[in-house]
Amino acid sequence: MAVDLPPRAAFAENPAASRGRKVPEAESRTRTAFARDRDRIIHSTAFRRLKEKTQVFVAHEGDHFRTRLTHSLEVAQIARSVAGALGLDADLAETIALAHDLGHPPFGHAGEDELQVQMKGFGGFDHNVQTFRVVTRLEQRYPRFDGLNLTWETLEGVIKHNGPVADKLDKPSWAAIGEFDADYDLRLGTWASAEAQVAALADDIAYNNHDVDDGVEAGLFFLKELLDVPLIGPHVHSAMADYPHCDQRILRLEAVRRMIGAMVDDVMIETRRRAEIGGVKSAEDVRNLDHAVVGFSPDMVEDLSALRAFLMERMYRHWKVNRTRSQARRILAEMFQLFMSEPDVLPHELGQKASARDEAGRARVVCDYIAAMTDRFAIEEHRKLFHLDVLS
Known part of the structure; x- marks a missing residue:
């Protein structure tokens, strides 16, 4: 049976009303402005390189673990689904999700930490800023401009998906953003679009779930150890109760699938609540709020914090992962x-x-x-x- 998506939300971005590109271009005959941005990101060299960049495990450690590329694809899938269900522009949410990690160096956060050390005194390093530099300068594919010449809305989402960033401009590592903004105002002191905020939450949903999956797959902890962990534990219990004779691997995947569903449902309910209470009627209203319109409920935030603490102790700081980080x-x-x-x-x-x-x-x-x-x-x-x- 076909699923009926809701009508376009009043606060959705409209590609036909985009603020355009820094270098004007003729519109595509076959794609919206945001879909065109998505295609440019997918065809970029930086996007292809994500296939062998670390998420948690170094890419050569196993074929089944997530890389930055598979992570980005999972984030994009969740972002597109959530945006569509909320009546937002799914192309824009997907585009920002696909782009959000283009600036990550090799070896994940260990690589970023080391580049921050090496670049101290030389302007610093920040992977979010590096992503922005990739799409505005470092990718060189077109005769008329450096970068990908993405729409204003996509650029805004790339640099502001986690919230306003005007307070970061005094950091040396953010100088490139201040220079770009001086010539092409991205309104760095406001929130980004609801679509960008969806991409940010999709990132949280994706990595917390796939890190649980990868952690068990790698033998860093066992499925039974998750039974008392908030957020994932109830879904492990319910999967075991529903399928008592099922293979442990399938049970793990079923529990993760259910946790994704619960987190998506929570985001949708909380976002609709915030939009109604805040009287959000337009995309401009989203930017002018003093808080995010897209978010998790307080209960979900609490449970997610406990899950992250478990993953930090048992996975991200596991001695095997620490050894790889040190080598990297x-x-x-x-x-x-x-x-x-x-x-x-x-x-x-x-x-x-x-x-x-x-x-x-x-x-x-x-x-x-x-x-x-x-x-x-x-x-x-x-x-x-x-x-x-x-x-x-």
């Missing part, structure tokens, strides 16, 4: 320091660019090069640079 940070630190001291070992064009700049400029070239690497490429590049066996 050494790889990036050693490459960064070598490229800074010997820019002539960089690929020719990058080496010339790095050599022609001052120390801070050279550091940014090196940082951009490393941040764009996949896990596998970073490991191989490090091996070539530091292991003599490649010369034999």
Whole structure:
């Protein structure tokens, strides 16, 4: 039976009324402005590289664990579904979800932590800012402009999906955002669209669920250990009660599926409640609120906090994961320091660019090069640079 989606919400973004692109372009004959943005992201080099960038486990550790690419696809699927059910523009929500991790370096948060250390004194590093730089500058695919020339609404969502960011502009790592905004106002002190907020919540839903799945798959904890953990525990109990003779792997997947459904339902109920109480009647009303219109209920926030605490203790800080994080940070630190001291070992064009700049400029070239690497490429590049066996 076909599912009837609700009519367009009064506070949904309208692609026909988009504020346009920084560099004007003729409209597509076959796609809305937001769908065109989505396609540009999917075809970008940075998006393809996500297939071998760490989510929690380094990409070569197993074929079944999530990477940044599969994570982004899961976020996009949830964002599109939630946006459609709320009467929002599903293309815009999906687009922002697909783009949200384009700036992540190799080795996940370990890579980001190390680049922050190496870039201290050279303008810093922030993966959200790097994502914005990727879509506005670093991707080079078009003759008329750098970046992807995305719509105002997509750019706003990329940098503001977690909330207003005007208070971050005094951080060195956010200088690029201030420079861009001075020339193309993204209203950094307001909330982004409801679609962008949906993408942010979809990120939370996706990673908390797939990290539970991957954690059990990796043997870091067992399904039975989740029985008393808030949020996931009740769904493990109900899955076991409904299917007492089922394989443990299928039970795990069923429990995760149910948790996703519960979190999605909670977001939809809470968002409708907030929109009604706040008298939200337009996309502009969403931006002018002093809080997010899309969110979890207080009970869900409490349960989610407890689940995250469990994952932090049992997964993100597990000794096996810590060991990988330590190795990853050494790889990036050693490459960064070598490229800074010997820019002539960089690929020719990058080496010339790095050599022609001052120390801070050279550091940014090196940082951009490393941040764009996949896990596998970073490991191989490090091996070539530091292991003599490649010369034999």
